[in-house]
Amino acid sequence: MKVFMVGWELPPLNSGGLGEACYGLAKALSKKGVMINFILPYDFNIKSDFMNILYAGGKVNSKKILGPYLSYSQWLKAAKLGSVNFVDYLSQVLDYAENIKELARRENADIIHMHDWLTYPAGISAQEILKCPLVAHVHATEFDRTGGRFLNEGVYDIEKTGFEKSDRILPVGGIVKRTITERYGIDQSKIKVIYNGVEDSSKPRIDPALLNFKKLGYKLVLFLGRITMQKGPDYFVKAAAIVARYYPKAVFVVTGSGDMLVQMIREATDLGIIDKFIFTGFLRGNEKDSIYQAADVYVMPSISEPFGITALEAVKNRTPVIVSKQSGVSEVLRSALKVDFWDTEELANKILGILKYKSLPKDLKRESVREIVNLTWDRSADEVIKVYQQLIY
Amino acid sequence: MPSICLYFQVHQPMRIKKYRVFDIGYDHDYFNDQGSTNLNNRNVLDKVANKAYIPANDLLLSLLKKHKDFKISFSFSGIFLEQLKKYKPALLKSFKDLVKTGRVEILSETYYHSLSFFYSRSEFESQVELHKKMILDLFGKKPVVFRNTELAYNNDLAYWADQKGYKAILAEGWDTILGWRSPNFVYEPNIGKSKRGKKRIKLLMKNYKMSDDIAFRFSEKRWKEWPLTADKFTSWINQINGNGEVVNLFMDYETFGEHQWKEHGIFDFLEVLPGKILENKDNNFVTPSEAVDKYESRDTIDAPYIVTWADSERDLSAWMGNNIQKSALKNIYLLEKRVKEAGSKKLLEDWRRLQISDHFYYMCTKWFSDGDVHKYFNPYESPYDAFISYMNVLNDFKIRLSAKSGMRVQNKLEFKAKNQINGDHGFSASPR
Numbered sequence: 001m002k003v004f005m006v007g008w009e010l011p012p013l014n015s016g017g018l019g020e021a022c023y024g025l026a027k028a029l030s031k032k033g034v035m036i037n038f039i040l041p042y043d044f045n046i047k048s049d050f051m052n053i054l055y056a057g058g059k060v061n062s063k064k065i066l067g068p069y070l071s072y073s074q075w076l077k078a079a080k081l082g083s084v085n086f087v088d089y090l091s092q093v094l095d096y097a098e099n100i101k102e103l104a105r106r107e108n109a110d111i112i113h114m115h116d117w118l119t120y121p122a123g124i125s126a127q128e129i130l131k132c133p134l135v136a137h138v139h140a141t142e143f144d145r146t147g148g149r150f151l152n153e154g155v156y157d158i159e160k161t162g163f164e165k166s167d168r169i170l171p172v173g174g175i176v177k178r179t180i181t182e183r184y185g186i187d188q189s190k191i192k193v194i195y196n197g198v199e200d201s202s203k204p205r206i207d208p209a210l211l212n213f214k215k216l217g218y219k220l221v222l223f224l225g226r227i228t229m230q231k232g233p234d235y236f237v238k239a240a241a242i243v244a245r246y247y248p249k250a251v252f253v254v255t256g257s258g259d260m261l262v263q264m265i266r267e268a269t270d271l272g273i274i275d276k277f278i279f280t281g282f283l284r285g286n287e288k289d290s291i292y293q294a295a296d297v298y299v300m301p302s303i304s305e306p307f308g309i310t311a312l313e314a315v316k317n318r319t320p321v322i323v324s325k326q327s328g329v330s331e332v333l334r335s336a337l338k339v340d341f342w343d344t345e346e347l348a349n350k351i352l353g354i355l356k357y358k359s360l361p362k363d364l365k366r367e368s369v370r371e372i373v374n375l376t377w378d379r380s381a382d383e384v385i386k387v388y389q390q391l392i393y
Numbered sequence: 394m395p396s397i398c399l400y401f402q403v404h405q406p407m408r409i410k411k412y413r414v415f416d417i418g419y420d421h422d423y424f425n426d427q428g429s430t431n432l433n434n435r436n437v438l439d440k441v442a443n444k445a446y447i448p449a450n451d452l453l454l455s456l457l458k459k460h461k462d463f464k465i466s467f468s469f470s471g472i473f474l475e476q477l478k479k480y481k482p483a484l485l486k487s488f489k490d491l492v493k494t495g496r497v498e499i500l501s502e503t504y505y506h507s508l509s510f511f512y513s514r515s516e517f518e519s520q521v522e523l524h525k526k527m528i529l530d531l532f533g534k535k536p537v538v539f540r541n542t543e544l545a546y547n548n549d550l551a552y553w554a555d556q557k558g559y560k561a562i563l564a565e566g567w568d569t570i571l572g573w574r575s576p577n578f579v580y581e582p583n584i585g586k587s588k589r590g591k592k593r594i595k596l597l598m599k600n601y602k603m604s605d606d607i608a609f610r611f612s613e614k615r616w617k618e619w620p621l622t623a624d625k626f627t628s629w630i631n632q633i634n635g636n637g638e639v640v641n642l643f644m645d646y647e648t649f650g651e652h653q654w655k656e657h658g659i660f661d662f663l664e665v666l667p668g669k670i671l672e673n674k675d676n677n678f679v680t681p682s683e684a685v686d687k688y689e690s691r692d693t694i695d696a697p698y699i700v701t702w703a704d705s706e707r708d709l710s711a712w713m714g715n716n717i718q719k720s721a722l723k724n725i726y727l728l729e730k731r732v733k734e735a736g737s738k739k740l741l742e743d744w745r746r747l748q749i750s751d752h753f754y755y756m757c758t759k760w761f762s763d764g765d766v767h768k769y770f771n772p773y774e775s776p777y778d779a780f781i782s783y784m785n786v787l788n789d790f791k792i793r794l795s796a797k798s799g800m801r802v803q804n805k806l807e808f809k810a811k812n813q814i815n816g817d818h819g820f821s822a823s824p825r
Binding site for chain 2: 366
């Protein structure tokens with residue numbers, strides 16, 4: 001089986017979960033014998049020993065590439081500040097659709113598999129040449145990126161067209177599935193939820209960070225993710241203020257960067273708890289794992305989270321998690337505490353439960369680790385292959 | 394032969410409401426959820442009463458009137474009867490009417506449907522006494538047969554019940570303690586030789602296959618015996634004739650209408666079953682105490698470890714299998730001495746209500762992470778939510794306890810001081 005996989009980014013040149021999810025899925029698929037041509041818009045010089053990476057365009061400065069999580073209003077802000085080129089918001093996406101044609105003429109494929117709106121025009125134009133079934137993976141929609149405010153109509157239209165032209169749509173969770181049916185008017189019969197997975201459920205062998213704090217008896221409450229409205233950083237601060245009142249030895253660690261960082265600091269200052277906050281900035285690899293391992297609880301209060309792979313990363317690092325009910329991962333991970341993102345009192349209640357009652361994190365850890373053994377990319381790949389087979393045969 | 398021994402367990406817990414850390418120190422009413430979820434004890438009782446208890450009682454009363462040889466037995470938790478007294482006096486009266494027929498035996502158990510036997514013998518005995526008193530008050534009866542919460546049984550419990558003068562005790566007829574033996578005979582527990590002439594307690598073992606055919610499999614369409622009819626069930630009973638003396642059918646009373654639905658025919662089944670069974674003149678019905686009067690013990694059953702009627706494991710792992718359950722149980726029983734010294738009726742009652750076994754069952758994670766939620770019923774969002782509310786309540790309780798015992802210590806000191814002054818005064822006032 002030969003798959004023409006149309007992507008936007010891959011690690012190590014990735015801005016967030018999209019690249020990592022594509023990588024994890026592609027690797028698991030190829031392990032199961034699927035041959036993958038992975039297409040990227042420009043030449044990022046990425047090596048892979050399990051799939052063939054092809055570039056639609058030439059070499060380009062990666063800083064100039066549109067981030068997949070940038071919403072239109074964020075992009076406008078960045079453009080004004082001069083940190084991105086003031087080219088048309090959609091031009092790179094449309095360039096991709098043009099440049100990919102040559103590759104499509106050269107290669108053959110049984111399936112075209114696209115990942116999010118940035119790749120839909122490219123995938124559709126490849127399909128016009130390759131004439132094979134089209135699959136749209138949905139890691140997030142415009143509604144998730146913007147929280148439903150200031151939608152970019154151009155993006156929305158691209159998504160809608162992509163969904164309509166696809167033979168199968170694969171959202172990463174039930175929440176995205178609902179958005180696709182309700183907001184884009186797509187019939188649910190061609191939608192199949194494919195949850196993300198972890199590559200390996202064993203605990204990374206590294207030394208946890210912030211050991212000095214822990215030795216002094218402090219408990220660490222972790223927020224990790226892009227500090228943007230979608231991730232609910234403001235709800236984290238509000239819950240932290242309540243927790244601090246009941247548990248003076250709680251310290252709040254914020255890992256990540258984003259456009260709400262300043263607001264987050266300001267709110268923590270206004271609430272008089274800024275001295276209990278540690279901001280580590282963006283971390284990856286071992287540093288990220290060590291911060292997970294240091295944490296007594298990982299909190300993901302996202303307003304809208306298509307999946308939320310960080311929750312599984314935390315479990316992998318043997319850290320108990322609290323996730324918002326508005327996340328895809330809350331649909332598959334049972335051994336996590338769950339709250340509505342807006343219910344900051346309940347969030348504080350649950351954080352305090354984990355900090356105060358020692359047997360609770362013990363059982364959460366044990367049970368959630370048991371679960372992620374089955375929440376792997378392997379499992380996701382099996383489901384995807386089933387979809388391929390339905391479309392081909 | 395054989396005799397049919399029917400026993401129905403009737404219990405509704407007092408569930409703890411959602412209790413957050415912010416409530417500690419302010420809210421001392423732990424069981425008064427007013428919402429629309431299954432944490433609202435009054436709502437649940439209403440629901441189950443209408444679906445199960447009321448129609449089942451009506452049916453049983455008419456069956457007792459119709460068949461003079463029909464007999465049944467009940468075990469009520471005290472906490473269930475307490476809720477009936479408060480919210481459902483008419484239903485309580487209908488249970489009394491059943492007992493008045495003279496063919497309904499009531500069994501003995503702990504008032505608070507607790508696992509206290511395994512944590513505190515003295516507390517266990519107090520709860521059994523409380524239960525006895527309530528049964529005497531409400532029904533005018535003195536139970537002579539004991540059954541422990543969840544049918545949790547071992548040799549120690551049998552020994553205790555024997556010492557207390559019970560005629561019989563009930564246990565699960567589980568293969569590991571029965572071995573090759575059939576549950577359809579009366580046995581005696583392995584508790585040593587009896588003193589000269591003194592009769593020893595006897596053991597009735599649940600026939601779990603036939604009990605569960607009704608209690609669990611009745612509406613199961615994939616079961617090869619579905620649909621289960623009274624004729625079919627009676628033919629199984631008739632087959633026992635000659636190789637068994639008593640068939641112990643033990644089950645939750647909620648089987649009738651709540652676990653198995655009226656729509657699936659459970660009441661129709663129950664309505665014709667006694668008549669069908671009595672059609673065969675070799676069959677009859679007995680209550681547990683009649684069973685042990687009628688039949689000799691055929692062998693000794695050894696149960697060195699705990700056997701229950703729960704799950705495929707038949708142990709207490711659904712109540713004390715994980716860390717959160719163990720820690721909750723440990724913490725509640727740790728307070729016994731202080732609670733009893735504090736001398737407050739209200740604190741003692743709350744402490745005992747916090748021992749109801751259901752609280753710990755709701756914290757069970759053994760099926761939860763496998764996604765097998767259908768196997769059990771949980772009014773909380775998750776076992777972890779159950780635990781958080783429980784532990785928060787326990788912390789509030791501890792604050793009340795400290796306040797109370799602090800007061801007592803202070804009172805004692807004041808009392809002592811006063812006496813001393815009085816004494817001194819008295820002494821000096823009357824010099825002789």
